[in-house]
Amino acid sequence: MTAPIEPRADLALMEGYHSPQLDVAVRLNTNEAPVPPPAAFGERVAAALGAIDWHRYPDRSYTALRMAIARLHGVAPEQVFAANGSNEVLQTLCLSYGGPGRTAAVFEPTYALHSHIARITGTTVAVGERDADFVLDVDEVRSVLAETSPAITFLCSPNNPTGMIEPEDLVRTVAAEAPGLVVVDEAYGQFAPWSALELVDGERPLVVTRTFSKTWSMAAARLGYLVGPAWLVAQLDKVVLPYHLDALKQVAGTVALVFEDEMRARVAGIVEERGRLVAALADLAVDVWPSAANFVLFRPRERSGDQVWKDLVERSVLVRNCASWPRLDGCLRVTIGTPAEDDAFLAALREVLS
Ligand code: PMP
Numbered sequence: 421m422t423a424p425i426e427p428r429a430d431l432a433l434m435e436g437y438h439s440p441q442l443d444v445a446v447r448l449n450t451n452e453a454p455v456p457p458p459a460a461f462g463e464r465v466a467a468a469l470g471a472i473d474w475h476r477y478p479d480r481s482y483t484a485l486r487m488a489i490a491r492l493h494g495v496a497p498e499q500v501f502a503a504n505g506s507n508e509v510l511q512t513l514c515l516s517y518g519g520p521g522r523t524a525a526v527f528e529p530t531y532a533l534h535s536h537i538a539r540i541t542g543t544t545v546a547v548g549e550r551d552a553d554f555v556l557d558v559d560e561v562r563s564v565l566a567e568t569s570p571a572i573t574f575l576c577s578p579n580n581p582t583g584m585i586e587p588e589d590l591v592r593t594v595a596a597e598a599p600g601l602v603v604v605d606e607a608y609g610q611f612a613p614w615s616a617l618e619l620v621d622g623e624r625p626l627v628v629t630r631t632f633s634k635t636w637s638m639a640a641a642r643l644g645y646l647v648g649p650a651w652l653v654a655q656l657d658k659v660v661l662p663y664h665l666d667a668l669k670q671v672a673g674t675v676a677l678v679f680e681d682e683m684r685a686r687v688a689g690i691v692e693e694r695g696r697l698v699a700a701l702a703d704l705a706v707d708v709w710p711s712a713a714n715f716v717l718f719r720p721r722e723r724s725g726d727q728v729w730k731d732l733v734e735r736s737v738l739v740r741n742c743a744s745w746p747r748l749d750g751c752l753r754v755t756i757g758t759p760a761e762d763d764a765f766l767a768a769l770r771e772v773l774s
Contacts, residue, residue, distance in 0.1 A: 430542070437536055445736040446764045448755040451580070451608075451715050453637035454690070455758065458682050461675060468671045478667035481657075485670045488677045489645055493617060498650035501657065502673070503664060506607055506631040506644025511537050513627070513646075516659045517572050517601045518543030525570035525598075527556050529582065529747045531605060534574040546570055550747075554582040554709060554717075558593055571600040577616065578608045581742055581753045583711030585612050595619050595626050601652075602626040607644075608713035610635040610687050611694075620647050627652065634714060635687050636676050643673045690714050694756045700766050705773050715755045717742070720773060725750035728772055735768035 524538040546568035577586040627648030633639040725743030740753040
């Protein structure tokens with residue numbers, strides 16, 4: 421059937437973002453945490469729900485949550501902006517600092533939503549390239565900045581889907597030389613040894629985005645945030661829809677942060693498990709890239725990535741199929757799961773590759 425009306429011309433040719441889900445025993449395709457938050461988290465959230473005034477709009481400024489995030493990072497509450505997933509944080513940034521006539525720079529391959537959200541908000545996308553091993557060269561960054569003068573420059577560290585961190589030197593250079601806003605997406609930040617949070621100050625147009633979806637084991641809640649200068653947060657507060665953070669989510673996020681020690685212990689466990697998985701992959705006929713995240717990118721050397729993905733699905737193991745993505749020819753991405761899930765993945769992969 422032809423649609424009775426057409427969308428905006430620039431949207432007509434765009435694809436939506438998809439991460440296909442299949443009914444399998446072992447799901448290692450969306451970089452979620454392998455285990456839920458502690459039981460005490462659920463009990464405290466349940467107790468707090470009784471105090472919600474359901475007939476009233478929620479606290480528009482999400483004061484308690486904002487203060488808790490600010491305390492976590494040792495910044496002022498005015499330096500924190502939260503939204504429904506870090507994707508909505510990125511969207512609010514693009515709505516505020518991108519838009520028609522402005523450019524956002526991305527360095528591919530990277531998180532697909534950076535360019536997708538930029539385009540949806542009418543922002544022109546300038547694409548810089550990583551080298552064949554997905555390393556970003558500072559000269560490439562400089563030439564993109566010089567040629568396109570982006571209003572927004574996206575970095576992603578650790579980078580999805582490669583898992584690699586951007587070196588501190590490179591982030592510092594971009595922070596010093598980019599003409600507009602620098603967004604460092606640290607959705608996987610707690611898995612990595614260094615954070616750009618130390619570059620955030622009161623003036624510099626640089627923000628670091630984080631999410632509750634991975635390290636905090638709260639993908640179901642849809643909650644993310646940024647830390648940045650207060651003048652920029654004030655701008656985002658104007659742009660985002662009123663009451664965008666519902667009362668339930670505000671409670672869940674605030675309570676989650678009480679369990680920071682448990683989060684750190686989970687992250688340490690995942691990092692250890694990542695080491696075990698990478699060591700096991702090294703014995704197989706695959707190329708593996710060094711990961712500082714909760715996932716690992718690999719490429720079967722002797723079989724097509726697409727076929728290996730299908731064979732894994734047949735064995736009820738789902739990983740992310742990046743094999744046909746630009747610049748990621750033949751690559752697959754596996755999320756670190758529980759030791760049992762990772763064993764199931766490794767056993768299936770050994771079988772498939774043999
Ligand atoms: N940034 C990166 C790099 C991601 O990989 C993801 C999730 N896949 C997000 C942001 C978005 O996370 P969320 O919206 O769940 O906070």
